[in-house]
Amino acid sequence: MALRTLFLDLNSYFASVEQHVQPALRGKPIAVAPITSDSGCCIAASYEAKSKGVKTGTRVGDAKRLCPTITIVDARPRLYVRMHHRILAAIDKHIPVDRVHSIDEVSCKLDRTQHTRAACETLAKAIKHQIAKDCGKTMRCSIGIAPNRPLAKLGTDMFKPDGLAIFDDADLPRAIEHLSPQELAGIGPQTMKRLQRQGINTIADLLQRDQKQMRELWGGIIGERWWYWLRGDEVHEDKTRRRxxxxxxxxxxxxxxxxxxxxxxxxxxxxxxxxxxxxxxxxxxxxxxxxxxxxxxxxxxxxxxxxxxxxxxxxxxxxxxxxxxxxxxxxxxxxxxxxxxxxxxxxxxxxxxxxxxxxxxxxxxxxxxxKAMDSVNNKFGAxxxxxxxxxxxxxxxAGGIAFNFVPDLNFADSVKARQRQGAEPPLTDAQLDALIETGIAADR
Ligand SMILES: [Mg+2]
Known part of the structure; x- marks a missing residue:
């Protein structure tokens, strides 16, 4: 079980981008919301806000009650996409990005020279350093390195912010067996309830089951895949096609x-x-x-x-x-x-x-x-x-950000910008880049 996959997850991504471009907000509790009235929902919270109980999905009104000093920032999807591309470029200086999972999550395949723990540590530090240099010190990330992607992703969730988790032969399964299965990507509250009814509360409980039992627990092939993944095996997945x-x-x-x-x-x-x-x-x-x-x-x-x-x-x-x-x-x-x-x-x-x-x-x-509708919308706005x-x-x-894809700039715009259309033109790409540069200058 060699170390084969590196998973990188930006910490509090949208909130971090806002803190980056607005240095006055650094170190302060902030939340980003597409609709900033009390009934709107926060789509990201800074660590300072998270420590007061504000999370993704908290309503703006509740966030203000939990944390009276919080600043609620209007979401700017195009800015986040712009920064996303800059982050990809920074990572790419050290390792090719194999897959983009969302605006703040990517995975990379390690090559044969990167399979040792020492090489992985060096690589992870180099990537973090590059992101800090090219994208700003506020842009922190957690990196997980493991024999397969689900375990690498799990690693990014274990230490935040700015974490690094490496699971190799010697660590598995000891390093993960105390965790709840709900920590695994794709295991939501419904699946978790089903597992609990079968007496499963930890990953250690899951490891007791054989392939057939795992398939029955999930009611399908995905359970069997987890049997392999938890043991550090790679399971063939269709990599070329978005499903x-x-x-x-x-x-x-x-x-x-x-x-x-x-x-x-x-x-x-x-x-x-x-x-x-x-x-x-x-x-x-x-x-x-x-x-x-x-x-x-x-x-x-x-x-x-x-x-x-x-x-x-x-x-x-x-x-x-x-x-x-x-x-x-x-x-x-x-x-x-x-x-x-x-x-x-x-x-x-x-x-x-x-x-x-x-x-x-x-x-x-x-x-x-x-096709005609697409070209008009691409040219004149979504x-x-x-x-x-x-x-x-x-x-x-219109301005909602889907977390499972990276919006093309043509399709991303914010609700507020849309509502203001005609009143105030949206920032150009060059202006967005200038904002990011200003944030980098403030690091020095
Ligand atoms: Mg993240």
């Missing part, structure tokens, strides 16, 4: 209605469909998921009920009308509760070569219309052309 692409959005209080949620779902799907074409894929499934508020529970989202359904998109759809039609059919099944969060995912992605070409002229026309049913919710669901 899904989607967006989710927490609804602002004034659109927590069935109609409001519906319009946001269409908006999100429109954005996902444009990305699908931009990245040159076709999708074979569409999944719609919602979370609903439960009466009497204040911390919405963390004590909510959920619902989801999926539908086939045939041999591979790329055009917006076909995908929106599928959503309209799915929407009829949505329960009549108070919606809180909407998520749409285009799944089972294939490359267009393997998708069937449109058989009917009408389908070809639909494809051309979608929401210049939109479908009629989205008119009321253009401002909602």
């Amino acid at each position: 899904s692409l989607g967006h989710q959005h927490v609804l602002a209080p004034d659109v927590r209605t069935r109609e409001g949620a519906r319009a946001v779902a269409f908006r999100l799907l429109l954005k996902a469909a444009a990305r699908l074409r931009h990245e040159n894929y076709a999708a074979r499934t569409l999944t719609l998921a919602l979370r609903f508020t439960r009466e009497g529970i204040g911390q919405a989202g963390w004590n909510s009920t959920s619902w989801d359904a999926a539908t086939s998109l045939g041999e591979g759809a790329v055009d917006t009308p076909t995908i929106l039609d599928a959503l309209a059919l799915l929407w009829d099944k949505v329960p009549h509760d108070t919606p809180l969060l909407v998520s749409v995912t285009l799944g089972d992605l294939i490359t267009p070569q393997s998708a069937t070409l449109p058989l009917f002229p009408d389908e070809a026309k639909r494809g051309n219309l979608s 929401n210049t052309v939109y479908t009629a049913n989205m008119q009321d919710v253009r401002a909602h669901g």
